[in-house]
Amino acid sequence: MGLTRKDVLKLAGASAGAAAVGRLGLAGAGALPQPEAMAQASVLGSDSIITRDVAVIGGGATGTYAAIRLRDMGKSVAVIETADRLGGHTHTYTDPATGGKVDIGVIVWHELPIVRDWFARFDVPLEKASFDSPGMVSKYVDYRTGKEVTGYTPSDPSAALGAYAAQLAQYPYLEAGFDLPNPVPPDLLLPFGDFVKKYDLGAVVGTIFNFGQGLGDLLRQPTLYVFKNFGLDILRNLQVGFLTTARHNNSELYEKARAELGADALLRSRVVATDRDAAGYANILVQTPSGLKIIRAKKLVVTIPPKLDNLFGFDLDATEAGLFAQFGNSAYYTGLLRNTGIPDNMAVTNIGQGTAYNLPSLPGVYSISPSGIPGLHQVKYGSPYQLSETSVKADILAGVKRLRTAGTVDTRTPEFAVFSSHSPFELTVPTGAIKSGFYKKLGALQGRNRTFYTGAAFHTHDSSLLWQFTEALLPRIAA
Structure with a gap:
């Protein structure tokens, strides 16, 4: 049964901290259960429906890279980012008195072809740090x-x-x-x-x-x-020698990527609910500054830290929720x-x-x-903790x-x-979980429920290596 417009407004104001894991019946206080939340698609007009090949959740280093590269491969994308900028941990401060810039997040990158090619694509010169x-x-x-x-x-x-x-x-x-091999090396x-x-x-x-x-x-x-x-x-x-930007503004890369993505980058936006069971595509209900939108995408790429309290609105199944619940973080x-x-x-x-x-x-x-x-x-x-x-x-x-x-x-x-x-920064699981094959099970999530994953939890906190990891995953996403 569809929701009234009053219900939609209530949904839009639901707390981002409330967990709505509909398949498991884990709707948090103030959140509508997943099926009812997605039923409101019939309420929204056609001008609120965005159809794309891929929806990218998170506009940090990996999300931005995935979105631009997928567009290069002929795929249409939408990026959903809670902040008012792209770049994630890459954060540059401009001093109002001097105009000088200071990078207070990501400082350097690896001397690798993928790094040089990525910056050259946006005409951002590099130098040795x-x-x-x-x-x-x-x-x-x-x-x-x-x-x-x-x-x-x-x-x-x-x-x-x-x-x-x-x-x-x-x-x-x-x-x-x-x-990792099985058994995991004891050292x-x-x-x-x-x-x-x-x-x-x-x-x-x-x-x-x-x-x-x-x-x-x-x-x-x-x-x-x-x-x-x-x-x-x-x-x-x-x-x-590591690389850094010659203009000492590491955020320039992401500013130029944002300009290229244009309206496909939904900033200050968050996922309210998802339905990855829809025939032929997934539905993602997104709260944006201009109101609720439905993104219909054939596939999802999740780049945010996959902790349960960070996955508000996702229709996680028992396997996904069981794995993500094991993550702790520094x-x-x-x-x-x-x-x-x-x-x-x-x-x-x-x-x-x-x-x-x-x-x-x-x-x-x-x-x-x-x-x-x-x-x-x-x-x-x-x-060691939040x-x-x-x-x-x-x-x-x-x-x-x-x-x-x-x-x-x-x-x-x-x-x-x-x-x-x-924060959350380094995502880790206990030694017992590693030993019992946690990362084999985590890797098996790739492609499950129309969803692919990249980001630090699937590799390490290193933009350069994450771009390589994401590049290797792109053929499966674009297939």
């Missing part, structure tokens, strides 16, 4: 006390990186996804701290921790996830601070006093470092204050010029 900052002063501080860590100097990881690379070389398939299931001890790799821990920000509690993570994050191509790029936050009192050429890195490998305690600041714009400092913060933005900001400000209280740096009371949550 430089991590050298002449005149940089570094302080190594335990942010719990604000005091400098006595006797600390960064270790030389060179020899340990070679030994680490020898271990990675045993698992080349990790560079392409989660196609991949070890907590990384145990793996480090087993192979005497302590000198590389600090390097991996700093590079793999967002992994949460590094030493407790299964080695599998560390290898995925800090893999063979990362080691290669440490030698040949959290990662970035921003820019004004008026810190920290000199423009000073980086203050969080180092644990008396901790294993001097790793800082998390939740906590990774570092506060120069942005390249006078008066602005970058801040990076991580946690936190409110309010609590993260408060902890950052408290850490800056402790630097002054301890007499380490004469800081002031700063304010946030911009703050960005990149």
Whole structure:
């Protein structure tokens, strides 16, 4: 039975946090059950129905790449993105005083043909990234006390990186996804701290921790996830050099992709309900700034983190819901601070006093470092679990204050010029699930219920490698 217009308005206002997993009868408070929600298609006029070959859920790195490439392959697309921009973790701040730009999300990419071709398609020039900052002063501080860590100097990881690379070389398939053998190699299931001890790799821990920000509690993570994050191509790029944009505006790529997609990019929009059982296509009910729309698509490409509370409105079956329910996640936050009192050429890195490998305690600041714009400092913060933005900001400000209280740096009371949550970040499952074939079952979802998946949960938090993963999947999506 169809819904009244009053019902449609009620549906449009339903809380995005309410889970509406209709096939399982898991409709949350304030959400209409899935069948009733989709029955309103007869209420909406033809001008509210968008017919496309593929609907892409999420406009981050993988969603944008998938959408543009599918169009190149002759397919019509619609991208559904909750933010007011494309790019996801790629976030660029423009300083109103100087016009200078600072990337506070994705900073670099791999030196790979797919990366160069992708940027060249939008006429965005690339250059080798430089991590050298002449005149940089570094302080190594335990942010719990604000005091400098006595006797600390960064270790030389060179020899340990070679030994680490020898271990990675045993698992080349990790560079392409989660196609794990059965049984899963025992070393991949070890907590990384145990793996480090087993192979005497302590000198590389600090390097991996700093590079793999967002992994949460590094030493407790299964080695599998560390290898995925800090893999063979990362080691290669440490030698040949990473890429960044010559105009130092990493969001330019996504601005140009947005212009090309035009009305096919539905920004500030969210999925309200889906029906993937419709004959010949899937129906996706979407709340957009201009009202409710129905997207009729032959296939879906889901690029958002597949956690149940992030899949509001999806008609998940028992297999899908059972797998996605197992995901936990870490959290990662970035921003820019004004008026810190920290000199423009000073980086203050969080180092644990008396901790294993001097790793800082998390939740906590990774570092506060120069942005390249006078008066602005970058801040990076991580946690093994999700936190409110309010609590993260408060902890950052408290850490800056402790630097002054301890007499380490004469800081002031700063304010946030911009703050960005990149959470949920690393999606992981328990070791037992990995051992019992979780990732084989996850991979088997590709194509099920007209739906394909890409994004970090299916590979790793690395735009370059995700573009390769997505490119390999495109022939199946376009078939």
